[in-house]
Amino acid sequence: MAPFPARSASSDGYRIVAAPARARFARPDRPETDVWTYNGTVPGSVVRLRQGERARLVVENRLDQETTVHWHGIRLPNAMDGVPGLTQPPIEPGKSFVYEFTPPDAGTFWYHPHANSLEQLGRGLAGAMIVEESEPVAVDRDLVWVISDWRLNDGGGIAPRFGNRMEAAMSGRVGNTVTVNGRVSEAESFLAGERVRLRIVNASLARIMALRFEGHRPTIVALDGQPCDPHEPENGRILLGPAMRVDLALDLGGEPGRRYDVIDDFYDGLSYRLTQLAYDARRPIRDHSVDAPVALPRNPLPEPDLASSERHTLTLQGGMMGGGMMGGGGGMMGMGHGAVWAINGQSMNGDGHAGMEPALVFERGRSVVLELRNETAWWHPMHIHGHSLKVLSRNGRAVPHRQWQDTVLMAPKDVVEAAFVADNPGDWMLHCHVMDHQMSGMMTVLRVA
Template identity: 50%
Template sequence: LSSRRGFLLGGAAAVGIVATRGWPLVPARAYAGEIPASGSSDVVLRAGAARANLVSNPAYPTDVWAYNGTVPGSEIRMRQGQRLRARLVNNLSQETTIHWHGIRVPNAMDGVPGLTQTAVKPGDSFDYVFDLPDAGTYWYHPHANTTEQLGRGLYGPLIVEEAEPLRVDRELVWMLDDWRLDETAAIDNGFNAMHDVGHAGRIGNVVTINGKVPDDVTVRPGERIRLRLLNAANGRIFALDFAGLAPTVIALDGHPVTPHALDTPMLLLGPGMRCDLVIDVPVSGKTSFPVMDRFYDGMENTLATLVVAGAAVRDRVADWDMALKPNPLPEPDLDQAIRQNLIYSGGMMGDMILQQMIKSRHITPEMLGHMGVDVSGATGSGDMAGMGGMANMMRSMFGAGNVWAVNGRDPDRDGDGPLVTVDRGQTCHLTLMNATAWLHPIHLHGHAFRLLARNDVAVPYQPWIDTVLIAPGERVEIAFVADNPGDWLIHCHILEHKVGGMSGVIRVL
């Protein structure tokens, strides 16, 4: 009876197994994760079927889709300012593309089928060629049938090294993912399930680092490690607890930030997001440091354990500078900015939060009326909270059968043009309002933006990022100079939410 999950656990104590809609969450174990560098600027990425050993038991390989046969796909490692030439060869039985997540590419290289290119047919190939203006931790993945293609293993890291590299003893790249596997370690075929679309996305039952259920990572006393974290999961949010290790955040979504300790007890990493940490391994004391994921209540889970062993690298921790040189991003000019609200609504239990935001006047009937939402049921100025008004509004927002809406519609599907049109070079200031009961990592293509404020409170360090995690009821202000012409997606990186309508276009003229 208990052997049903035995292969996943590899005989380890079943710590932290919990049910997620009947899926056991398997505690992460075992893996010292480094992936080989390609070292070349000319890369061929063949997307196709492959087999991978995701779980610890080699008797249960998993049929995956992968780049060059491995999960993650080949690490692409380049220098800032270099030109990347990457040929996508489509050996899948369906159309695909590659999106270079976080890289400020020319629009035609952005990999969005139907928007920036024609999808690459089975058997065909496509050459992506672009410069790498920014150093940092980036990644690549398909943007066609993304829930399934990414969910089956098509993704890889793209590391752009600084012109003057940061001094560390060792660098680790951890690409986090989760998988929904059955008892033979086969991938569950139910992509785009309505329940996943309307709730938290497709949450898996097996967590991997670099395509493996993680093992212990051996580190040495006094060693300085740069840990590049990437979340490649469809829907899973990680809340990482590095208790005892006191990591320093040096970059977010690739871009340098003033080095600082975590400002929350845990590092929140939503789908699509990256974080670079510097970890100084203590020279004495504890020798085992579990990195815990505590996002899901009562489901805390050891992601991996850093085990200190061997001779000390030095007798006290390094004190080398951790500040990275900023990337060449144009500074927003808020006085000249075009300003736009993006109101995200829908999903299960969404009307509650929308009602609260209307009651608190953070969202007004004027705003919604302006967006073409039917506010005729409103009984007076600001009284949108009445049931009749609410029902009308919901009907007009989701009449097309969509689950999620941006400004009262699914701009992707409705086909009535961009959410925002900006002149090239103008600053775009967006207020993103999460009027839903769910968290959303909202990702902008083609640009990085400054994160200015959350609920009217200035964010420390105002980091440059490309994906911002927004809590239910939260209002987030971002700004960027729209210097990259073209049509750029802005969408939720919980891929099932994007399928359900949480997506739109920003047009830079």
């Protein structure tokens, strides 16, 4: 099988404009929606970079409010991380900011605002970022699905009232319309016999997904951009919290002319069809399936020394107490200053600002083990900036398949151990990527000095 050709632009070939536009998510007879976009589309242009090559990205702000861009999952210099006040001044309306960095890791990443992020992401500001391997991977096609959900009103507009306090204390702003690459997807076209690398980005504000590919056996080859041991998902369900990514090797062994459902059944009683794999009626492109597995080359992540590592506990607290995943009941833990969530008893609201005091300080180069304890009744995808975490165990059981992640999904009452080398100097945020949760307190700062 011939390797899939690289398609990255030149290292200084990107200009990204954040501006209002209109989009049509569904059929032509449905109304258009006022959205905020990167380069006029939802999602924004796919940014393709080369591993180990310096990139220059100019972001221009044509919104009527300040913004920044966070290059989610990239291990980059602190000044390029896109947190307003903490790492850079916000980009004012009519102004531009130049981001320059050299991506050390190949894989699937994404970019989004880190200013008024609940509303700006909720109105459409998101895009995929692909950092290509130095040696192409042997697949027939390399596809990206950016999955977003939207809360639309009857007229097709985006429902207002971002930051509802009661919602923020529960599962966050889950939408009523789900799109794949900016449209409600009836079907995605495939050819029998082909092998596809399918990169899936969950760009939702709060929606957690559990995807099932009926009639197929996808193989997970990377999580959050980092290669893992190729394996089939547990119980056939691919679990993706907000901000998480997964790379699948998908062998199209179905019948020509048939359609196969892709189902999201995470929420009890709210299963729906995300899309269908629609096979062309032509005969398979090869006579037999591809035997060789897709194994991605590992990235140059520093391996933590567990024997000499320092250990810290971060406890997630707050929210509406009691009840189930989509239920309620119980009382709200008061955090003060509009916060309903906390980490180790401390709340940081909003998107980031100057003077944020770190909860933990690490000497540069130290190996660190973080114990993350979810004492709440809700799910939290916990995202670390500037680093990737080697997930060691979940609820006392070792995690298989070599998992490095920048966004770790935690179920209610979960206890997760994760390790990393604090080798990237600066003040780095760690927060929940259910954006309502981040904005209302579930955020802290880790300093590498």
